[in-house]
Amino acid sequence: MKVVTLKAVAEKAAVARSTATHVLGGRGDELGIRLETQERVRQAARELRYQPNYLARGLTGGATQTLGVIWSFAAYHPHMMMRRELAMRLHTRGYQPLMADSFNDKERVRRDLDEFRRRGVDGLIIRPSSDLAGDKGIVKEIDRWSRKVVVADEVSTPLMRQSWPAVVREVQPAMDELARHLAATGRRRPGVLISSLGGNQAKTAAFLAALESHGLPGSWDQVVSLEGLYEKSQDDHCQMFEEGIGRAGLDFRRFDALLCNCDEGAAMVLRACEQQGVRVPEDLALIGFNDSPFCKGLSPRLASIGWENAKTADLVMQLMFSQLEGKTVEGVRESVPLTFQWRESAG
Amino acid sequence: MKVVTLKAVAEKAAVARSTATHVLGGRGDELGIRLETQERVRQAARELRYQPNYLARGLTGGATQTLGVIWSFAAYHPHMMMRRELAMRLHTRGYQPLMADSFNDKERVRRDLDEFRRRGVDGLIIRPSSDLAGDKGIVKEIDRWSRKVVVADEVSTPLMRQSWPAVVREVQPAMDELARHLAATGRRRPGVLISSLGGNQAKTAAFLAALESHGLPGSWDQVVSLEGLYEKSQDDHCQMFEEGIGRAGLDFRRFDALLCNCDEGAAMVLRACEQQGVRVPEDLALIGFNDSPFCKGLSPRLASIGWENAKTADLVMQLMFSQLEGKTVEGVRESVPLTFQWRESAG
DNA sequence: CTGAAAGCGCTTACAG
DNA sequence: CTGAAAGCGCTTACAG
Numbered sequence: 151m152k153v154v155t156l157k158a159v160a161e162k163a164a165v166a167r168s169t170a171t172h173v174l175g176g177r178g179d180e181l182g183i184r185l186e187t188q189e190r191v192r193q194a195a196r197e198l199r200y201q202p203n204y205l206a207r208g209l210t211g212g213a214t215q216t217l218g219v220i221w222s223f224a225a226y227h228p229h230m231m232m233r234r235e236l237a238m239r240l241h242t243r244g245y246q247p248l249m250a251d252s253f254n255d256k257e258r259v260r261r262d263l264d265e266f267r268r269r270g271v272d273g274l275i276i277r278p279s280s281d282l283a284g285d286k287g288i289v290k291e292i293d294r295w296s297r298k299v300v301v302a303d304e305v306s307t308p309l310m311r312q313s314w315p316a317v318v319r320e321v322q323p324a325m326d327e328l329a330r331h332l333a334a335t336g337r338r339r340p341g342v343l344i345s346s347l348g349g350n351q352a353k354t355a356a357f358l359a360a361l362e363s364h365g366l367p368g369s370w371d372q373v374v375s376l377e378g379l380y381e382k383s384q385d386d387h388c389q390m391f392e393e394g395i396g397r398a399g400l401d402f403r404r405f406d407a408l409l410c411n412c413d414e415g416a417a418m419v420l421r422a423c424e425q426q427g428v429r430v431p432e433d434l435a436l437i438g439f440n441d442s443p444f445c446k447g448l449s450p451r452l453a454s455i456g457w458e459n460a461k462t463a464d465l466v467m468q469l470m471f472s473q474l475e476g477k478t479v480e481g482v483r484e485s486v487p488l489t490f491q492w493r494e495s496a497g
Numbered sequence: 498m499k500v501v502t503l504k505a506v507a508e509k510a511a512v513a514r515s516t517a518t519h520v521l522g523g524r525g526d527e528l529g530i531r532l533e534t535q536e537r538v539r540q541a542a543r544e545l546r547y548q549p550n551y552l553a554r555g556l557t558g559g560a561t562q563t564l565g566v567i568w569s570f571a572a573y574h575p576h577m578m579m580r581r582e583l584a585m586r587l588h589t590r591g592y593q594p595l596m597a598d599s600f601n602d603k604e605r606v607r608r609d610l611d612e613f614r615r616r617g618v619d620g621l622i623i624r625p626s627s628d629l630a631g632d633k634g635i636v637k638e639i640d641r642w643s644r645k646v647v648v649a650d651e652v653s654t655p656l657m658r659q660s661w662p663a664v665v666r667e668v669q670p671a672m673d674e675l676a677r678h679l680a681a682t683g684r685r686r687p688g689v690l691i692s693s694l695g696g697n698q699a700k701t702a703a704f705l706a707a708l709e710s711h712g713l714p715g716s717w718d719q720v721v722s723l724e725g726l727y728e729k730s731q732d733d734h735c736q737m738f739e740e741g742i743g744r745a746g747l748d749f750r751r752f753d754a755l756l757c758n759c760d761e762g763a764a765m766v767l768r769a770c771e772q773q774g775v776r777v778p779e780d781l782a783l784i785g786f787n788d789s790p791f792c793k794g795l796s797p798r799l800a801s802i803g804w805e806n807a808k809t810a811d812l813v814m815q816l817m818f819s820q821l822e823g824k825t826v827e828g829v830r831e832s833v834p835l836t837f838q839w840r841e842s843a844g
Numbered sequence: 845c846t847g848a849a850a851g852c853g854c855t856t857a858c859a860g
Numbered sequence: 861c862t863g864a865a866a867g868c869g870c871t872t873a874c875a876g
Binding site for chain 1: 735761
C-alpha cells in the first residue's frame with residue numbers, strides 16, 4: 151500500500167525527476183530525450199504501477215484530470231440522462247467530472263466557476279440558460295476559460311457573439327417533422343400546452359413556425375400556458391399539469407392536435423381526455439416532449455420529441471478532448487437536431 | 498483576479514502562516530492562541546476574501562472538501578434522484594462530490610476507491626451491491642477508509658459483520674403495508690412479476706413473507722421472472738417488460754394482485770391487461786416499484802413502493818458530517834423504511 | 845539531451 | 861503562545 155511517487159519511478163529508471171515527468175507527460179520526443187531512456191522510464195512507471203497525484207499536479211500547473219460541468223440538472227429525465235452520459239464518457243477517459251447544479255442562478259454559477267478554478271479543473275462544460283448567457287459578468291468569466299464547451303438549446307445573441315466552441319441542440323428540425331406529420335394526417339386545429347412561457351418560448355415559436363410552413367394555423371392564440379404553477383411543484387410535473395388543467399378548465403375538443411412541453415404534461419392530458427370523452431389519437435393527436443422512457447408505457451404510446459443525448463455527449467467530448475490535446479476549436483459549432491419520435495398517440 | 502493565498506492573509510494579520518492556518522482551521526482555542534490574534538486573522542481572511550486552495554491542502558494532509566460516492570446509478574429514476582439529493586446536500590455544505598458509477602463491477606470499484614484516495618477525498622459514501630459486500634478484498638479496502646457511510650438495501654452478512662456506519666433501507670415495512678392492504682381488500686391470488694431474480698430476490702422474499710403473515714399465499718410459485726431479458730435493454734425497462742410479457746405468454750387472469758419490480762414493468766402489465774380484458778383494479782390490483790413520477794400519469798394511477806430518498810440522503814449527510822467533525826459513529830445503523838404509496842391501481 | 849533547483853499553497857511537527 | 865523550517869508530489873524554467 152506504499153504510495154508510488156514520481157521520485158520512485160525516476161530512481162528506478164535512474165533519471166532525474168524532471169526527465170521522468172517529461173517522458174510521462176508525452177514531451178519526450180519533443181525534448182529529444184533518447185528513446186531508450188524514454189522506454190526505461192515508461193517501463194519503471196508500469197512496473198511500479200505509478201499513478202500521478204493529481205493534487206500535486208494541479209498545484210504546479212499540470213492537469214488534474216478533472217472537468218467542471220455546469221448544467222441545470224433539474225429532476226427532469228433528459229437532464230439526468232445527460233448528466234449520466236457525460237459522466238460515463240468522462241470516466242472512461244480517466245476524467246472526474248465536478249458537476250454543479252447551478253439552477254441557472256447567476257451567483258451560484260459565479261461561485262462554482264470560481265471553485266472549479268481553485269480546484270484546478272482542466273476545462274469547463276457549461277449549458278448556460280439564455281438568462282446566464284445574457285449576463286456580461288458571467289460571459290466574461292466563461293471567456294477566461296481556455297478550454298470549454300458550451301451546450302446551447304437556442305442560439306442566443308451573447309453566445310453567437312462569442313467564438314466559444316459549442317454544441318447547439320436544434321429544435322426546429324423536430325418541429326418541422328412533427329408539423330409535416332400533422333398536416334399529412336389531416337389535422338387542422340393544432341395547439342400547444344406549456345407549463346409556463348419561460349424556457350418554452352423557443353420551442354413553442356419553432357413549432358408555430360413549422361405549422362405555418364406546412365399550411366396550418368400557427369399563431370400564439372393556439373398556445374395555452376399554465377403559468378404560475380411551476381414554482382409550486384418543481385419536481386412533480388404530473389401534479390403540476392393536473393392542477394393546471396383543472397384550474398384552467400381546459401376543454402380538449404378545442405384542438406385536434408396538441409404538443410405539450412413535457413411528457414408528464416401529455417400524460418395528464420391523456421387522462422383528462424379520457425374523462426372528457428376525447429379519443430387519442432382519433433380526435434386528438436397528442437405529442438409530449440423529452441421522450442421519457444415511460445412514453446412507451448402509456449396507452450396509447452406517447453409520441454414525443456427526443457433530445458439525442460448520446461450524440462450530444464459525444465460531440466461535447468470531441469470538442470473538449472480536442473482542446474485538451476492542444477488543438478484549437480475556436481468558433482466550431484456542432485449542431486444536434488432533436489427528433490420527432492412517432493408513436494400511436496400522434497395518429 | 499489575483500489569487501489570495503494564506504500567505505497574504507498571514508501578512509495582513511501580521512502573524513506567521515502557521516498561526517493563520519491554525520486559526521482558520523478552528524484550532525485557535527485549542528492551541529491557546531490569543532483571541533485578539535485570532536480575530537485579526539479571521540478579519541484579514543474575510544477582507545481579502547481568502548479561499549483556501551484545496552489542492553495544496555489535500556497535498557499536505559488537510560481536507561479537500563471532496564467526498565467520494567460509489568453507487569450504481571443505473572438509468573433508473575430513484576438512483577438518479579438519489580444522486581441529485583446527495584449532490585445538492587453536499588454542495589450546500591461546500592463539498593464537491595466525486596461520483597463514480599461503478600456498475601457493481603469489482604474491478605471498477607477498486608479503481609475508483611484508489612482514485613478517490615489519490616485525489617485526497619475526505620470521506621466515502623458507498624452503496625455496495627450484495628455482490629460487492631461479499632468480496633473480501635473490497636471489504637478490506639472500504640474498511641481502510643476512516644470516514645465512510647454505507648447505504649444498504651439489505652443487511653447482507655459481510656456488512657453486518659462490519660461496524661461501518663450505515664443507512665439501511667428497509668423494504669419489509671412497505672411490503673407489510675402492501676400485504677395488509679391486499680388482504681383487507683379481499684385479494685386471494687397475489688403474484689409477483691420481476692425482470693430477473695438478481696437484485697430482486699430480497700424484495701420478493703420480503704413480499705412473500707408479508708403475504709403469509711397476513712394470511713395470504715406466499716410461495717415462490719407465485720413469482721414470475723422474465724429472466725434473461727435484462728442484458729438486452731438495460732435502460733429501456735418498458736420494452737424489456739413488453740417483450741418479456743409477450744414471450745412468456747402471460748395471462749393476467751391468473752392473479753388478482755400483482756407486484757412488479759419496477760413501475761415501467763407495471764405500466765406494461767397495465768397495457769397487457771387492457772388487451773386481455775383484465776380490469777385494473779377491479780380484477781387485478783397492480784403495484785409498481787420505485788414510485789416514479791409518472792405513476793400519477795397513468796390511468797388508473799399506479800400504486801408503488803417509494804424509496805424515501807430525501808430522508809436517506811439526510812441520514813447519510815448526518816452520519817458523514819458527524820465523522821468529518823471528528824465524532825465517532827462506529828456501528829451506528831440508521832434505518833429508512835420504504836413506503837407503500839397507495840393509488841387507484843391498488844384498488 | 846539531462847539534471848539540480850525553485851516553487852505551487854498549504855499543514856504539521858518542532859523550536860523558542 | 862508564536863514563528864521558522866521542512867515537506868507533500870509534482871512541473872517548469874534554467875543551467876550545463
